[in-house]
Amino acid sequence: MDKGLLKEGEAYPEDVADVERGPATFERVVLTISGLKCGCCESGISKAFRHIPAIKDHQVNIVLARVEFDLDTSRLSISAAISRLTRVTGYTFEKHDQPEGQILEVLVNDPRQICEAGKPYGVTLIESGTRQFWSPSMLFSGRNSTVPPEASRFNRPPHSLDSEKSEGPGLFQHTVRIHYDANLIGARDVFEYYQQLASGQHLQLAHPCSHPILAVGADQTKQACIMFLISLFFTIPVLVMAWAPLNQNNMAYAHVSLALATIVQIIAVKEFVPSAFKSLIHSRSFEMDFLVAFSTTTAYVFSVVSYVFQIRRHPLETGSFFETSTLLVTLILFGRVVNEFARLRAAKAVSFRSLQAEHALLVVPGQAQPREARKIDARLLQYGDSFKVPPHTRIVTDGKVIYGGSEVDESVMTGESIPVAKGLGHTVSAGTTNGSGELTVTLTALPHENSISKIAAMVESAELSKPKVQALADRIAGWFVPAIMAIGTIVFVIWICLERYGNRRLWRDAVIRAITYAIATIIVSCPCAIGLAVPMVVLIAGGVSARFGIIFRDPQKLEVARNATDIIFDKTGTLTTGDLTVVEAIFHGPKEREVKSMILGLLVDVKHPVAAAVFKWLDKNSSSGEGFIKPAKMVGITSLPGNGVIGTCKQTQAVVRAGNPYWLGVDILESPHSVLCVTVSGELSAVFRLQDRPRSTAERVIRLLTDRGISVHMISGDSAGAVNEIAHTLNIPKHHACGRLNPGDKQEYIHNLQKEGRVVLFCGDGTNDSVALKQADVGVHMNHGSDVAKSASDVVLMTTRLQDIPILLDISKAAYRRIMFNFGWSAVYNVVAILMAAGAFVAFRIPPAYAGLGELVSVLPVMFIAFQLRWRDYGKKYRGMEYE
Structure with missing residues (x-):
């Protein structure tokens, strides 16, 4: 049976459900598309995906030539799906694999020697690839110098250990992929291990491949x-x-x-x-x-x-x-x-x-300052390495400064153009640019897991999502071509009638003239501008926001954020610094040292700002004066978001609880401080009062938001006194500040606003904010907080700067205005151009020969408007807030 001739809705044999195959097993597949010719190809591709029952939830990005979908591999294999899509659409699809862990690609003449050499501790898998590289020395050898087609794609010089080009032995070189655990063995150790074993052949690093997109x-x-x-x-x-x-x-x-x-x-x-x-x-x-x-x-x-x-x-x-x-x-x-x-x-x-950066200056260990450094490929960095950053060069990967001083331009990560001073103990990020000084940095993240990789991964994962306005564009583009065919037919008929009966021409001449008008009408129309109007703007806006450290995990929120009527901030760690200090500590009972020991053991791994501040204070004070106090061994530690933490002392079997007084049922005097109470076996044993301070930019940011007509709220699980104190300092109305809220209460607070028709943007950072982030129309997470909260958010702020919220709103509004302009331009162009080509304006007519300019004329303004987002500095009006 010819699968290409199946009727509408008819399934391929392998698509028919088979109970013997068991339950569906879905796998997320990402493909790159080759052969796209315009911005309106998406409708045909989407229809092809909808006609394959084994495929669910497909998302196409026509600008990036990329598609992602869930495939039921129990009904259809990935290779079969790719083959069918290629046959049905006429485009070429290729699977885009995201490797897990760390992979080192090396070039060898005989891959069997590497594969049979064994694996050192930490190497998990060795694969012999099919890619081959043509050595330039083949051109001068006595061998057949015809380069095979498969080699031409990779006709680039490979890298040796010190990143120097090498001619090699004049043979085809095969790629071997070495998978390893970077926590157990370093990339350089792996490379040198196999380099020693590759006797008699040339071992090199493969040239880094371009991103598939x-x-x-x-x-x-x-x-x-x-x-x-x-x-x-x-x-x-x-x-x-x-x-x-x-x-x-x-x-x-x-x-x-x-x-x-x-x-x-x-x-x-x-x-x-x-x-x-x-x-x-x-x-x-x-x-x-x-x-x-x-x-x-x-x-x-x-x-x-x-x-x-x-x-x-x-x-x-x-x-x-x-x-x-x-x-x-x-x-x-x-x-x-x-x-x-x-x-x-x-x-x-x-x-x-x-x-x-592709290269690093590795510091040779075991030498006094100034240390010697040698140039290596950045992929060969490993944990424990230190590297030099010369003046006016890009920092290779994330690390901590251990020697030297300079100023670093972090604008590519934060959008802030003012260089930041860096010295001993300061952290630096990959991709940022060093100033006039020289730095020696100890590595804290490998290139595949540094700031650049994390931001790129979040941006790329969001590229396939569509804002709701894209659905309108898709519907218009889907009906556009049939409508133009109908208009072309009408123009043809009208001109035949006009020429034959109005101008008394012969049928032959009437048909010829009508054909020229119909051809011009069909060609001059262009749905590409409509197809590109949304994805081009969304793509550029996502890149622009990422340059300011604002990552839209869901591009649909790019459209929603501009309509925010209420912005709700969590207090601790969001509007405040989260760097609390203990101002008062009261212990009850005679066993103060034992209580302190249990508190230290209970809070040692808790990341909540209040718990972390209490642990830091106890650890500092127990190490001086009264003698060292060892943390007690605690078991069954459980964190209850919004309430506190509970555990059992292994030695005494006493149940220890630390949290807010309302959860513990403790009556204490109200005060403008955050309070942490500790009970041991149900008895109040300690009370800590802590003081926090607002972020330096909080008051001004709130004023800016209020001036825009946005209602600003602050909610927290902290005491009412502490909440009211911060609210008064930041000029937040008392009825918009609520304390003693657990995660469910925060969700209800947001839901009540939404029931009134309000569009709510919530900004938080802790695990106890996860439910609120999900409930809000736009959930914004500050990246220094928990990973649980990050996964629940729609937008991630890579910094703790509150002024990123107004920047986010500005980019959202600018993107929406450009989308609307593009729609308007597409409509105006097509109406005017079609009328001119059809001969509606006697003095102005588009001849068939020049109708081919239609795509150029219609698409160029769309692209110009989209790229204009990159030329505007959205952070300019907020720059300098941190320094005022």
Whole structure:
């Protein structure tokens, strides 16, 4: 049975449910797409995915040429799904694997020697890849110097240990992938281990591969340029022979024009016809390729008919027509070049991985300052290493300064242009730029897990989500092509009637004139601007916000944030610094040292700011004066978000609870401090009063938000006295400040506002904020908090700067305005251009030859408006807040 001829809704045999296969086993699959030609290809791709029952929840990003979906592998394998999608859509799909853990790729002549050499402790898997690299020395050897096609993709020099290019032995080199646990063995140790074993052959690091999205974009841009240049090469002579003051009666010009126009038409057929008919047959959808294929073929056939009449000495009224068909194809191809280039630029604009430095100056251990350093590939860094950062160079990876001093430009991470002073003990981040001083840094994160990698992973995971406004664009684009075909038919009929019955022309002349108007009408229309209006802006806006340390984990919230009517802040660690100090400690009972020991054991791993401050104070005071107090061994420790922590002392079996007094049922005097009470076996044993202070920018940020008409709230699980004290300091209305709230109460507080029709943005950082982050219309998490809260949020702030909230709102509004402008421009362009091409305006008409400029004219403003987001400094008005 031919699977390509299945009827609508008919399943492939392997898609039919089979109870013997057991329950569905879904796997998340990410594919890159090659061969996309415009911004309106998404509808056909989406329909192809919907027609495969084994695929669920697919998401397509046409700008990044990427698709993600859940695949039931019990019904359809990944390779079978890729094969079917390729056959149905006409595009090429390739699986994008995200490797888990650390992988080192090396080049060897004989991979068997490495695979059979054994694995040192920490190496988990060795794979022999199929990729091959052509050594330049082959060109000068006596061997066959024909480079196989599979080698051409990777025709780049590999890296040795010290990042120096090497010619190698003049043989094909195979890639071996070595998987290892970076906590057990370092990359450099792995490389040197196998380098010693690779006797008689040359072992090198493989050249770092480009990110699949950028690689596909670059390849498609290159292919589009090649097709355009070939078409242009054959079009120029046709234009010269048609427009130059030559003897048009010389049939030699017509013969040459026919030959050249035929070549151009072959290019058009190759570029547009296969995908057009595959989409029509398999997805039952008309795409832009169908319009292009239909109109260019019609123009070419009409040109041939004109040529035949010219040969028979009965030239048509339009005269030579080959310049129309060739110029039409060439201009369309030129529009595709611009389209591909813009998509590639957009992908590069949000790619943070390009900030990763490729080389590091490894400090040779065991020497006094100044230490010697040698240049190595950054992939060979390992835990325990220290590296030098020369002046005005990019920092390789995250670390802590152990020698030297300088100022570091962290604008790529935070958007803050003012350099930050760095000295002994300060942390530095990958991708930031060192100033005039030299730093020696000890590594705290490997390149695959540093700040750049984390931000890039969050940005890339959000790229496939769509805001709701995209659904409108998808519906418009889905109906656009059939509507244009209908309009083209109407224009054809109207002009036949006008020419035949209004102007009394012959049927032949009426048909010819009507065809020229219909061709121009079909070609000049362009749904690509509609298809790109949303994803291009969302993509650029996501990249711009990431440059300010604002990561949209859900791009739908980019559309929602601008409508926020109420912003609710958690108190501790959000509006306040979270760096609490103990101002009073009261112990009850005679066993103070024993109580302190149990508290230390209970709170040692608790990250809540109040608990951490109490532990720090006890640890400091128990190590001086009265003698060292050893933390007691505690078991069964359980943290209750919003209440406290409970555990049992292993030695005495006493149950110890530490938390807020309301949870413990303790009556204490109200005060403007945070309070932590401790009970041992139900008896109050200790009371700690702590003081926090607002962040330096909190008051001004709240004033800025209030001036915008946004209601600012503060909620907390802390005591009412502490909450009211901070609220009074920050000028937050008392009725908008609530204390003693557990996680459920916070959720209810937000829900009550939402029931009144308010759009709520909640900003918090702790585990006890997770429920509130989920309930809010936009949940914003400060990155220094818990991972649980981060996973529940829609937006992650990579810094603790409160001014990032107004920046977030500004970017959201700017992105939405540009999306609306793009929709408006697309509508205005298509209406005006179609009317001009159809001949509605007598004085202004778009000839068929120039209708191919339609894609260029319609898409360029969309791209310009989207990229304009990158040219505006959204943090300018808030810059300097930290220093005022």
